[in-house]
Amino acid sequence: MRALVQRVREAQVTVDSTLVGRTGPGLLILVCAMSGDDEATAAALATKISKLRIFRDEAGKMNLSLVQTGGGALVVSQFTLAADTSRGNRPGFSGAAKPDIAEALYLHFAKVLKELGIATETGRFGAEMQVQLTNDGPVTLWLDTDIP
Template identity: 75%
Template sequence: MRALLQRVTEASVSVDGQIIGQCGPGLLILVCALPGDTPETANALATKVSKLRLFKDDAGKMNLSILQTGGSALVVSQFTLAADTSRGNRPGFSGAAKPDEAERLYLHFAKALQDCGVATETGKFGADMAVTLTNDGPVTLWLDTDAA
């Protein structure tokens, strides 16, 4: 799986002008399932995200996890993280998991993150979503489970 994490003071996702998911201080997590990913892959990614020390401690150092700060997460499916831009000017997305499998793994990841103790909301898989956020830092990290 692939995830782009952004530390935020707030984030929300809307469909047809209605907010369907949001978080306060915490993480906006854009997630893409890749061929070969499994529920175990999603579990491992959720565990990693829950323990990453991306938040400031009293000394101003990034030394605390989302669990330690009591932060929340907004998880949004993002198949475009699998874009192949190596040829031409139009990205290809054949590197993303098939939609049914991708949705299952995306929802599994969100549930696994919640099971780790992180308050988690989601977007709507396959929908045309409007995502708003206020970056904190900014702090942005790219995670690939096959590179871990």
């Protein structure tokens, strides 16, 4: 799986001008299931993200995790993270998991975050979404389960 993680002060996602998910201070997580991923992959990535020490402690040092701060997460599916641009200017997305598998893994990823005690909301899989955020830092990380 791939994820683009952004530390945010707030974030929200709308579909057809209707708010479907939001978070206050915490993380906006754009996530993409890749071919060959499974529930264990999704759970491992969710667990890793929950433990990333990217929030400031009382001394201003990035030393606290999402779990430690009590922040929330907004999880948005984004198959374009699978983009392959090695063959020209038009991205290919054949590395992304098939939609039915991707949706199940996306929902499992969000479920694991909730089970870890993180207030978690989601976008709507497969929908045309508008995402708004106030990045904090900015702190933005790229995670890929194929890269240690």
